[in-house]
Amino acid sequence: MKIIGHLINKLLRPAAFWSLLILTGSGWAQSTGAAMTLYKDGTALIKQPVAWTVETGINNVHFDGFPDGLLEDSPFLVVEGARVGYQRLNLDVFTWDRFYRQRIGEEVEVRLVSGEEYEGFLRHFDRQQVILQDKDEYRQIPRDRLEWILATGIVENPPVKPYLSWDIYSRSNRQVSGELSYLTGGFDWNAIYRLVLEPDTTLAELVTEAIIYNRSDFAFSDLELQLVEGHLHRTQPAGRRPKMSARGMAPEGLALDAVAPRIPAQSGLGDYHIYYLPERIALEGQQNITVRLYNSSRVNLIKTYLFTNSERSTREEPLMIEYKFANTVENELNKPLPQGKVEIYQATDRGGLEFMGEDNISQVPRGEVVALIAGRAFDVMGKRRVINYDRQRKSEEAVIELTVANSRDEGIDVHLIEHISGDWVIRNESAMYIKVDANTINFPLEVPADSTISVTYTYRKAWN
Numbered sequence: 157m158k159i160i161g162h163l164i165n166k167l168l169r170p171a172a173f174w175s176l177l178i179l180t181g182s183g184w185a186q187s188t189g190a191a192m193t194l195y196k197d198g199t200a201l202i203k204q205p206v207a208w209t210v211e212t213g214i215n216n217v218h219f220d221g222f223p224d225g226l227l228e229d230s231p232f233l234v235v236e237g238a239r240v241g242y243q244r245l246n247l248d249v250f251t252w253d254r255f256y257r258q259r260i261g262e263e264v265e266v267r268l269v270s271g272e273e274y275e276g277f278l279r280h281f282d283r284q285q286v287i288l289q290d291k292d293e294y295r296q297i298p299r300d301r302l303e304w305i306l307a308t309g310i311v312e313n314p315p316v317k318p319y320l321s322w323d324i325y326s327r328s329n330r331q332v333s334g335e336l337s338y339l340t341g342g343f344d345w346n347a348i349y350r351l352v353l354e355p356d357t358t359l360a361e362l363v364t365e366a367i368i369y370n371r372s373d374f375a376f377s378d379l380e381l382q383l384v385e386g387h388l389h390r391t392q393p394a395g396r397r398p399k400m401s402a403r404g405m406a407p408e409g410l411a412l413d414a415v416a417p418r419i420p421a422q423s424g425l426g427d428y429h430i431y432y433l434p435e436r437i438a439l440e441g442q443q444n445i446t447v448r449l450y451n452s453s454r455v456n457l458i459k460t461y462l463f464t465n466s467e468r469s470t471r472e473e474p475l476m477i478e479y480k481f482a483n484t485v486e487n488e489l490n491k492p493l494p495q496g497k498v499e500i501y502q503a504t505d506r507g508g509l510e511f512m513g514e515d516n517i518s519q520v521p522r523g524e525v526v527a528l529i530a531g532r533a534f535d536v537m538g539k540r541r542v543i544n545y546d547r548q549r550k551s552e553e554a555v556i557e558l559t560v561a562n563s564r565d566e567g568i569d570v571h572l573i574e575h576i577s578g579d580w581v582i583r584n585e586s587a588m589y590i591k592v593d594a595n596t597i598n599f600p601l602e603v604p605a606d607s608t609i610s611v612t613y614t615y616r617k618a619w620n
Contacts (some may be wrong), residue, residue, distance in 0.1 A: 200343035220319035223374035225341035235334035241323030250314030262289030342372035347496025454489035463538035466575035474532035493520035572599035
């Protein structure tokens with residue numbers, strides 16, 4: 157390949173410049189037949205099969221089929237039947253910006269998008285502007301006003317992307333094959349759950365999926381993909397890029413699983429969990445794809461309204477809506493649930509779905525409980541008042557009143573959660589409470605339809 161600087165480069169409107177480079181190339185780089193293990197910190201482990209024809213003795217082989225997010229110290233090559241010597245990573249690639257910056261001080265011609273043409277000495281060149289000297293005058297030209305720039309010079313066979321090279325030692329003329337492993341940024345995955353509430357019941361359908369993100373400009377075909385759930389220790393900030401540049405839903409009864417692909421196999425990976433996608437896939441650059449992680453489950457929900465306060469706060473607001481379900485066999489689960497987002501939908505009597513809120517969950521082991529906050533209830537209001545407050549030199553006492561007004565046409569379960577710090581005691585409580593921990597108590601209530609209930613209590617704290 158020759159890049160001839162005596163070339164009219166109709167490039168310097170940035171969009172036109174980069175479009176030209178893309179259109180005159182062969183498209184996005186692509187890998188075929190690789191295996192990818194994808195982690196949740198923006199990192200992927202790529203295992204790429206490679207093959208070269210070598211001769212007896214020392215051979216120098218090259219490979220450039222990797223994303224630009226390559227972590228520079230990670231490539232590792234294993235070759236069958238030959239010995240791998242020195243490995244080199246070349247990052248010295250050709251760019252047009254460098255080409256023109258190297259010609260600062262030389263005479264050039266430029267043309268603006270408006271049609272004017274100028275000649276002069278190039279004094280400055282960057283992504284924002286070009287400065288041209290014509291005799292004793294300096295002309296400052298924004299890059300977005302330039303159509304092309306003409307300069308002299310020839311670059312023979314410039315490397316246009318980073319590449320790896322190795323010395324391969326072989327005892328005969330043959331074809332050698334092996335596997336190149338490396339870590340790269342630009343890839344990610346997250347779990348996403350769809351919780352579909354059934355009308356007039358405490359049951360819901362839970363659909364568990366994974367969204368896989370390729371944020372690079374690198375494409376994979378015939379890709380074997382594994383997803384790892386867990387928090388790996390890294391010696392650098394998660395997601396750091398290396399120093400190189402260049403559906404729908406349906407309510408119960410519409411047979412969601414009838415059209416779903418096969419479910420990934422799940423197993424332990426040391427202290428983590430790994431999901432093996434059952435089929436090889438294509439993953440294009442700047443693309444995300446969604447796959448099922450588990451078959452859908454029918455779970456039994458516990459719905460509670462929460463009113464949370466602390467010490468001397470006063471508040472009047474709608475109560476939070478909480479849904480809970482257990483990760484158990486009875487709920488068709490008992491599986492490791494990855495960290496992710498849960499979207500909550502309500503199936504309607506007309507057969508459609510309505511969005512009801514969303515929440516994030518951490519990793520949920522088998523047997524644990526998932527708790528979700530869907531939003532705030534329109535017809536359930538909470539009010540908190542501090543009826544009396546008395547602070548002495550070595551003590552503090554407050555009388556609290558909590559009121560819940562339920563305007564719904566059905567009874568509800570409510571938790572009045574109070575946070576109290578320090579060394580405290582509860583007195584004169586008008587309802588039973590549960591001590592949750594050293595700083596929290598909970599008044600569980602049943603509030604009938606279209607009714608109001610009030611709870612009062614006194615907390616006292618003393619210190620030396």
